[in-house]
Amino acid sequence: MDQWLNACIAVERAVVTINAIGFQKKRSKKIAKIVIIILSIFIISTCIYDPFYRRLMDDAIDDDSRIWCITSYSSNLQMFNTFIHAFHFCAPFAINLISTLILILKTSRQQAKTRNKTKYIAIIIEQIQVHKHILIAPFVIVILGIPRLVMGFASKCMNSNNDATLYLIGYFVSFIPPMLTFIIFVMPSKFYKEQLGKVWANIKIKINRNFTSL
Template identity: 55%
Template sequence: MDQWLNACVAGERAYTIIKGTRFQKKKSKKAAKIIIIILIIVIISTSIYDPFYRHLMDEVNDNERRIWCTITYSSNLKTFHSAIHGFHFIAPFVINLVSSIVLITRKSHQQSNLQNDRTYYQLLRQQLHEHKNLLIAPIVLVILALPRLIISYVSKCMKSSNNSWICLIGYFISFIPSMLIFFIYVLPSTFYKQEFHKTIARYRNKIQRSRRVFHLSI
């Protein structure tokens, strides 16, 4: 879900540049709500079959009893599962990358119409430098998510607890992209970093004012 939301944000950025002054914030907010609902429905509908093929299995090993959750798919369902998993992995990355390219090229084209003293390719290089984080971020996220995808394709049903670490690694790796959003999108961007510092300073001033008012009231 988080990868799809990142793709939607990237798509909206590109759409904002394309529309320019014709961009309507109210329509954008309404469209965002509809898209989120559609995303939830699509993600649930493409994975709703999964709980029906999960089974609990008792294991007794070295006088220890464990309960494992196993999944049994038919060959056709396994192919469908792999295709859906790949789609949810690749599609957000493609949308994110294409949206970033559209944003950079469109913005360069708009500035070339206003700045006659500079060529389009000079402005394009400038925009690539300013917005390099928009291109780097989706690539880094897909690299971090790649081990999870590989593990989901190559891992088989566990025969004992000895190879359970494979599933644990895949489980913990899946959280890495979500944990690094701030470091990938905010810190490399000059604009986002400035806005972050402004927001922190604003909240710090509010807290200091509240503390002064509290001490004066005492």
């Protein structure tokens, strides 16, 4: 879900750049609410089949009891499962990347109209430098999301005290992309850091006022 939301944010950035003054903030908020509902229904509907094809199996070897959670997909359902996991992994990345490229190209064209003496390629390179944080972010998210994709392709999961390190590492690594949202999107951006500074300054002013009023 987080990757799809990141993709939606990238699309909105591109739409804001394309529409410029014609962008309607109120309408965007309404559309965002509808998109979140549609995304939730879509993701749940494409993955709801999985719990019905999983079962627990006890495996006792040399007094070492293990519980395996295995799937029993048919060949067609296995192909569908592979496609769904790949789609939820690749589609948000593609949307995010394409939206970012549209933003860079559109901004470059707008800059080219007012800077006739500057070459178009030079302007594109300049805009890539300005927006490099949102261009690099999709690749970072994809790299960190690979363990989650691999786990999605796995046909079984293990609940055991032995040999579980790899599964635990892969499980926790899959949560890194949402945790790095601040570092990936906010810290590299000059604009976002300035806005963060203003918010933090307002918070400190309110805290000081509350203390002085006591």
